[in-house]
Amino acid sequence: MIIGTVLAGFLCLGLCGLLFNRSPLIHRAVYTGCLVLTSVLVGDGLWHIVQSGQEAIPSMVLPFGLPWLKAHFRLDSLSAFFLVAINFPSALASLFGIGYGGHVPEPKRVTPLFPVFLFAMNGVLISDDAFVFLVSWEVMSLSSWLLVLSDHTNPEARRAAMVYLVMAVFGTFCLLSAFGLLAGPTGAYGFVTMRNAHLSPLAGALVVLLALLGTGSKAGLVPLHAWLPLAHPAAPSHVSALMSGVMTKVAIYGLIRILYDLRSDVGWEWGFVMMVLGAVAAALGVLYALMQRDLKTLLAYSTVENVGIIFIALGLALAFRDHGEIALSALSLVAALYHVVNHALFKSLLFLGSGAILQATGERNLDKLGGLLNRMPITGFTFLIGACAISALPPLNGFVSEWLVFQSLFKGPTVAHWAMRFGVPVVGVAMALAAAFAATCFVRAFGIVFLGRPRSKQAEAAVEVPYSMQIAMAIPAVLCLCLGVFPVMVTSGIATVVEPLVHVVLPAAVLGWPWLSPVSLTAGSYSATMVLLTGAGLMITTLLVVHHFGNRAIRRAPIWDCGHREEIVNSQYSADSFAQPLRRVFGSVVFRAREQVEMPPPGEMSPARFSLSMSDPIWNGLYLGIVRVIDAIADRVNLLQFQTVRRYLLMMFLTLVLLLLVVAVRQQ
Amino acid sequence: MNPAEHLASFGRISYDTAHLIGAVILMMSFGLLYQRRLTAVIRTYSLQAMVLALAAAWQALVQDAPHLYASALIALLFKGIAVPFALNWLVRRLGIHRTVETALGIGPTMIAGVGLVALSIVLVLPVTASSTAMTRENLAIAMSVVLLGLLMMITRRNAVTQVVGFMSLENGLILAAVGAKGMPLVVEISIAFSVLVAMALFGIFFFRIRERFDSLDIAYLETFRGERR
Numbered sequence: 001m002i003i004g005t006v007l008a009g010f011l012c013l014g015l016c017g018l019l020f021n022r023s024p025l026i027h028r029a030v031y032t033g034c035l036v037l038t039s040v041l042v043g044d045g046l047w048h049i050v051q052s053g054q055e056a057i058p059s060m061v062l063p064f065g066l067p068w069l070k071a072h073f074r075l076d077s078l079s080a081f082f083l084v085a086i087n088f089p090s091a092l093a094s095l096f097g098i099g100y101g102g103h104v105p106e107p108k109r110v111t112p113l114f115p116v117f118l119f120a121m122n123g124v125l126i127s128d129d130a131f132v133f134l135v136s137w138e139v140m141s142l143s144s145w146l147l148v149l150s151d152h153t154n155p156e157a158r159r160a161a162m163v164y165l166v167m168a169v170f171g172t173f174c175l176l177s178a179f180g181l182l183a184g185p186t187g188a189y190g191f192v193t194m195r196n197a198h199l200s201p202l203a204g205a206l207v208v209l210l211a212l213l214g215t216g217s218k219a220g221l222v223p224l225h226a227w228l229p230l231a232h233p234a235a236p237s238h239v240s241a242l243m244s245g246v247m248t249k250v251a252i253y254g255l256i257r258i259l260y261d262l263r264s265d266v267g268w269e270w271g272f273v274m275m276v277l278g279a280v281a282a283a284l285g286v287l288y289a290l291m292q293r294d295l296k297t298l299l300a301y302s303t304v305e306n307v308g309i310i311f312i313a314l315g316l317a318l319a320f321r322d323h324g325e326i327a328l329s330a331l332s333l334v335a336a337l338y339h340v341v342n343h344a345l346f347k348s349l350l351f352l353g354s355g356a357i358l359q360a361t362g363e364r365n366l367d368k369l370g371g372l373l374n375r376m377p378i379t380g381f382t383f384l385i386g387a388c389a390i391s392a393l394p395p396l397n398g399f400v401s402e403w404l405v406f407q408s409l410f411k412g413p414t415v416a417h418w419a420m421r422f423g424v425p426v427v428g429v430a431m432a433l434a435a436a437f438a439a440t441c442f443v444r445a446f447g448i449v450f451l452g453r454p455r456s457k458q459a460e461a462a463v464e465v466p467y468s469m470q471i472a473m474a475i476p477a478v479l480c481l482c483l484g485v486f487p488v489m490v491t492s493g494i495a496t497v498v499e500p501l502v503h504v505v506l507p508a509a510v511l512g513w514p515w516l517s518p519v520s521l522t523a524g525s526y527s528a529t530m531v532l533l534t535g536a537g538l539m540i541t542t543l544l545v546v547h548h549f550g551n552r553a554i555r556r557a558p559i560w561d562c563g564h565r566e567e568i569v570n571s572q573y574s575a576d577s578f579a580q581p582l583r584r585v586f587g588s589v590v591f592r593a594r595e596q597v598e599m600p601p602p603g604e605m606s607p608a609r610f611s612l613s614m615s616d617p618i619w620n621g622l623y624l625g626i627v628r629v630i631d632a633i634a635d636r637v638n639l640l641q642f643q644t645v646r647r648y649l650l651m652m653f654l655t656l657v658l659l660l661l662v663v664a665v666r667q668q
Numbered sequence: 669m670n671p672a673e674h675l676a677s678f679g680r681i682s683y684d685t686a687h688l689i690g691a692v693i694l695m696m697s698f699g700l701l702y703q704r705r706l707t708a709v710i711r712t713y714s715l716q717a718m719v720l721a722l723a724a725a726w727q728a729l730v731q732d733a734p735h736l737y738a739s740a741l742i743a744l745l746f747k748g749i750a751v752p753f754a755l756n757w758l759v760r761r762l763g764i765h766r767t768v769e770t771a772l773g774i775g776p777t778m779i780a781g782v783g784l785v786a787l788s789i790v791l792v793l794p795v796t797a798s799s800t801a802m803t804r805e806n807l808a809i810a811m812s813v814v815l816l817g818l819l820m821m822i823t824r825r826n827a828v829t830q831v832v833g834f835m836s837l838e839n840g841l842i843l844a845a846v847g848a849k850g851m852p853l854v855v856e857i858s859i860a861f862s863v864l865v866a867m868a869l870f871g872i873f874f875f876r877i878r879e880r881f882d883s884l885d886i887a888y889l890e891t892f893r894g895e896r897r
Contacts, residue, residue, distance in 0.1 A: 646771065649822045656818070657787065664791045 003044060003075065003083075003126060004060070006037045010119035013037075018112035027101045027111045034094035034115050038087040041122065045083030052077040052496055065131050069189050074128035078261065081497040082125050082253045085341050089245045089348035089476070090118055093238040096352045096472035099465065103359050104236040109150040117143040117242065121250050130179035130189040137175065137254070141168035141218075144247060147239045148231045160230035167217050167227040174214030175254070181207045182262060194262045204263065208270050211258040212277075218251035219307045222281040223618045228304060229288070233296030233364070237355025240296060244303045245348035249340050252310055259318065260333070260501045271318030272419055274311050275412075279427040281308030282434035284618075287590060290441045290582055291614060293575050295354045295364050298445055299347065302390065305434055306343040310336050312427060313405045316412060317502075323415045326504045328408060333498045334491055335404035341490070342397045342483060346389040349476040353383035356469055357449065360462040366448045366575035368459060373450040375462045378470045380450045382477040387442035389480040392435050395528040395535070397483035400516070402435060404491075407524055437582070444578045452562065453569045485528045487516045576612060591615060682730040686847070689723040690809040693843060694785070697816040700836055701777050706766050706828055710755045713832045717747035720839050724846040736846055743842065751835065751867060758871070759828060769825040777823045784815040806847030813840030831867075838863050 013033045020026040048058075059074040075083070097114065104110050120143055123136030145168060149161040181203050182194045199207065213224070220228035232244045259266050285304030292298040313336035320329035354364070356379045363369055373380040389396040392403075409431070412424030454460040464470070483490055499505050517525030564571040576583075587593035591614040598609040643651070696716035703709045721744035728736030759766070770777070788811035793804060817837025821830050 646822055646825070649818070653818050653822050657784070657815075660787055660791055664787060667791075667794045 003041065003122070004062075004073075006040055006044075007119050007122055009033065009037050010115040010122075013115035014112050014119070016112075024102050024107075027107050028098050030111050030115060031094045031097040031101050034118060035091055035098070037115075038091035038094060038118065041087040042084050042091060045080045045087065048075055048080035049077055049084070049493060049497060052080070059128060065129075065135075066189075069129060069131055071132050072128035072190055072192075073126045073132070074191070075126055077497045077500060078253070078256065079125045081337065081494070082249065082340075083122070085337075085344050086121055086125065086246050086249055087118075089344045090121075090242060092348055092352065092472045092476055093241045093246075095475075096241070096355065096469050097238045099468040100236070100238055100355055100359060105151045105153075109152075110147060110236055110239065113143045113146050113150075114239065117147060117239070121246060124250050125253060128191050130183060130191070130194070133254075134172065134176060134179065137250075138172055140247065140250065141172065144231075144235070144239070144243055147243075148235045150236065150239075151234065154234070156230075157234040160227070160234040164227040164231040167224065171214045171217035171224075174210045174217070178207045178210035178214060178258065181210070182258075191257075191262060195264075204265065205267075205270075207263065208259065208266055211255060212270075212274065215251040215255040215258075216277070216311075219248045219255070219311075220281075220285075220304045221277055221307060221311060222284050222304060223622055225281070225285070225304045226619055226623055229292075229297050229300040232300035232303065233294060237296070237351055237358055240300075241348040241351035241355070244300060244351055245344045248303060248307055249344055252307070252314075252336075252340060255314065256333075256501075259314075260321075266318055266322065268319040268322035268415060268417070268420070271315040271320075271322065272423055274315030274318065275427050276315075276423060278308040278311030278313075278315055279430035279434075281305065281311060283308075283430045283437070284590070286434045286437040286441055287582075287586055288616075290437055290444070290579050291587060291591060291593075293366050295357065295366055295369075295445065295449065296351070297364075298366075298441065299350050299354060302350075302438065302441065303343075303347060305438060306339065306347070306390070308434070309402065309405055309431065310339050310343070312431060313339065313408060316405075316408050319412070319415050319420060320408075321502065325411075325414055326502050328411050328414065330495065330498050330502045330504050331404070331411075332408040333502065334494045335401060335408055337494045337497065338397075338404055338487075338490060339401035342389070342401045342480075345476045345483070346386045346398060346480055349382060349386040349473055349480070350390065352469070352473050352476075353379055353386060356465045356473065357462075359465055359469075361456075361458040363456065363458055366445070368456040369449045369454070370452045370456075370459055370569070370572065371450070371454040372459060372462055375459075376464045378464060379473060382470075382473040383450065384446055385477040385480055387446045389484070391439040391442045393439070394526075395481070395484045395532045397480050397487075400484055400487040400490075400526070400528065402431075403524075403526055405431070410524075440582065444575065448573070448575050448578065452572045453566070455569050455572070455574075485532055487526070487528055491516065587614065590617060592617070682726075685726055686723065686730065687805055689719060689726060690806055690843065690847075692719045693723065693839065694809050694812055694816075697813050697820075697836055697840075698778065698781060700820055700832065701781055701816065701823075702774060704768050704774070706759055706764065706768060706826070707756065709768060709829055709832055710752050710759070713755075713836060714748055714752035716836060716839055717743055717751070720843060721748055723843060727846045731849055733849075739842070739846060743839075747835065747839070747863070751863075754867070754871075755828060755832070764826070764828060768829055770823060771825050772823040777819065780823075781816050781819055784819060785812040788812045788815060803847060803849070807844055810840045810844035810847065813837070813843060816840075835863055835867075 013030050016026060016030055016033075057074060057076045059072070062071040062073065065071040094114075101107055101111060101114075117140065120136050120140035124133060124140060127133040127136055145161055145165050148164055149157060151157045179189065179194075181199065182197055183189050184197055184199075188194065188197070212221075217224040217227075228244075232240045235243060259270075282305045285301050285306075285308055289298045289301035289305065292301060313332045317329045317332035317336065320326070320332060356376065357369065357372065358364055360372070360376055360379075361369060385396070389398040392398040394400075406428070409424060409428050412427075413421045454462075495505055515525045515527045515530075562572070579587075583591075583593050584595075593612065593614045596611045596613070598611070600606045600608060693716055696712055696719060699712045700709060700716070703712055721740045724736050724740035724743055728734060728740060758764075772780075789808045792808040792811055814837050817833050817835075817840055820833030820836060824830060824833065
């Protein structure tokens with residue numbers, strides 16, 4: 001009931017934004033409204049998670065939609081969990097939007113669509129039939145597409161929107177087919193009947209494949225990720241935070257809903273496939289991120305990596321479930337959902353940070369930034385926390401979820417099949433590599449943007465953003481720390497969410513608070529509180545030791561100038577030079593990165609030139625390949641457009657005669 | 669219907685006459701393919717339409733369906749007299765070259781036509797095994813006429829012959845319609861109207877081609893569209 005009212009509220013806000021788009025006040029009012037409504041949804045979702053198991057699952061049937069199929073809504077604990085995971089970052093983005101929304105290139109193209117986007121994402125979560133699900137999904141795609149297109153004068157944004165639209169249509173088509181197969185010939189589109197549907201093995205496999213393609217294309221799974229690094233950065237930053245931090249989670253919700261709730265007999269092979277795809281996405285995604293010069297593109301590629309990690313955990317959960325290892329399956333699911341929450345938090349934080357940087361300097365290019373920490377201390381500090389969290393440094397939240405994924409990954413060989421036995425170590429290595437790359441990537445991002453000296457006039461003139469935006473970044477930063485320091489509370493909360501899916505309650509912790517040891521006492525345990533206390537203790541001890549036993553004599557020496565002369569800021573480490581070692585090792589193979597130095601001939605005064613070329617293997621190989629094939633077919637078919645009248649008649653006639661012949665022959 | 673019944677229907681005068689008239693219409697279709705002069709083509713078409721009127725009238729008598737007299741009248745007056753008259757007038761008025769220009773020679777066209785008739789007989793007879801012999805033969809002949817009309821449209825270059833081919837195709841449809849029992853008049857009227865519309869369209873088409881290219885050969889149209897150099 002509350003949710004219905006809130007969703008209607010979103011639509012009203014959208015309408016308000018559309019009708020009164022002239023006054024700048026209304027933009028703020030719309031974002032404030034969104035903030036209030038999303039906060040209500042967060043509260044409602046939390047309430048349902050706490051209440052779960054004690055009362056019946058609330059559901060509702062509304063008389064619209066297809067005539068023979070009314071609109072069904074239902075809020076089980078999985079929906080409630082995602083309701084929280086999605087609306088909390090949305091609330092932050094709305095809060096950020098209050099200050100930021102007026103500064104985007106064309107506010108009146110963004111403000112009305114923002115609430116509609118939120119409305120559609122929540123609609124996906126609470127739907128209980130395929131029709132409502134798909135309609136909400138499509139409204140979500142289209143509203144976000146329009147948001148990407150809001151900066152329509154920019155040809156890059158137009159291209160991004162085009163690619164995004166094609167991929168969104170592809171994804172929806174896959175999901176539509178998957179639900180069609182699930183509904184069967186009777187067209188039972190309610191999720192209730194789908195749960196009990198009996199499918200042939202082929203149809204079952206097709207459903208899984210189509211669901212993977214459909215949700216994977218929205219979540220940004222390699223190789224369906226091509227639209228993501230184009231579209232996410234093209235939208236205004238608070239919308240990018242929504243798309244990257246939130247919309248990908250809606251896709252993951254869709255996958256969990258289909259594979260874990262609607263289908264209960266998915267084979268472990270699919271889990272293996274998902275695990276491997278996830279590992280590829282994780283390693284490749286972060287490798288791409290490492291090569292980017294654009295801050296928002298970098299963050300978008302990092303989303304691909306994190307989605308990959310979530311897919312690894314989800315795949316493991318499937319494999320475990322098929323082999324009857326229910327407890328391990330629950331553990332993997334908990335790890336996946338934990339990472340969902342974490343990624344939603346820190347990716348929103350980082351995108352909001354990039355928005356703040358964009359507003360302060362007007363730059364997204366890493367090589368035009370630098371030295372912002374002194375000029376924007378709050379943004380810098382919160383961005384640092386986000387970067388640490390996404391790099392999985394303890395005691396922050398990113399570490400806990402990735403550690404849980406690793407814990408369940410180490411248990412992978414329990415599934416007695418050679419593929420899992422050999423696959424798990426490879427996936428583990430890929431994920432470890434991805435984690436290390438992610439750390440490098442964010443050291444590079446933070447270091448180039450916030451440290452050193454400003455590389456441009458705009459960066460030099462940057463000032464801190466308004467308070468509302470600072471608060472919107474500070475809240476997730478604090479939460480990143482909280483979710484990292486009190487993991488047992490989170491895992492036990494998520495365990496109740498997972499329970500209806502796997503029918504087992506994960507033992508919260510073998511040792512109990514503050515030790516998180518999901519598998520067993522000896523296999524591995526982690527206490528963030530202990531880490532934090534130990535770290536703090538060591539720091540204090542060091543400080544005391546230095547203060548007490550250090551030499552108090554004052555020395556005078558020339559200060560270190562970071563290895564470059566102050567007036568030549570370009571001789572600092574640049575984004576490209578920082579990435580060079582990894583680019584040479586991995587990029588030369590994966591991206592065919594080539595460096596070329598053109599030295600002037602002796603005696604000439606012109607400068608030497610360094611140029612770098614890279615190519616995207618997936619875009620050039622897969623996507624352009626498909627485009628080429630389609631072009632070739634279109635060229636052939638195009639001949640049909642330019643025939644003579646008589647030849648058209650001839651073709652019709654021959655087709656007719658041919659069909660008649662077929663009929664005649666088949667009659668015999 | 670078993671073979672004995674089938675044989676039994678041969679002796680009946682209603683069946684034999686309908687069969688004869690159908691065969692004449694089919695012969696006229698071959699005649700259309702065979703003619704080398706435009707006026708002869710139009711005259712053959714007129715003859716075919718008149719025989720069609722006869723077929724409709726005979727069916728009206730046999731089936732005791734007076735509304736078929738109306739379609740016989742339409743066929744006679746409109747297709748048998750008005751349309752050929754109009755076409756003749758067009759040919760004279762526009763001073764069109766009086767020879768039929770073929771895209772496929774007369775001989776091969778005739779052979780193809782024979783093949784098409786064989787195809788339609790092979791096709792129709794098994795499908796309609798359960799209906800009366802009259803309907804079966806009638807449908808096979810009607811389908812042959814339709815296919816021959818199409819054949820004429822694609823093997824003749826001149827626009828007038830194409831129009832005639834198109835209308836001969838319509839004749840085949842009407843033959844099928846009058847042969848089937850219980851076909852309401854509405855359908856025939858609509859078919860007649862479609863011919864009328866086609867006629868009007870083709871009339872405009874002629875004038876347009878004539879205005880622009882001083883010829884009715886559609887090859888000029890192709891050159892105009894840049895497809896032939």
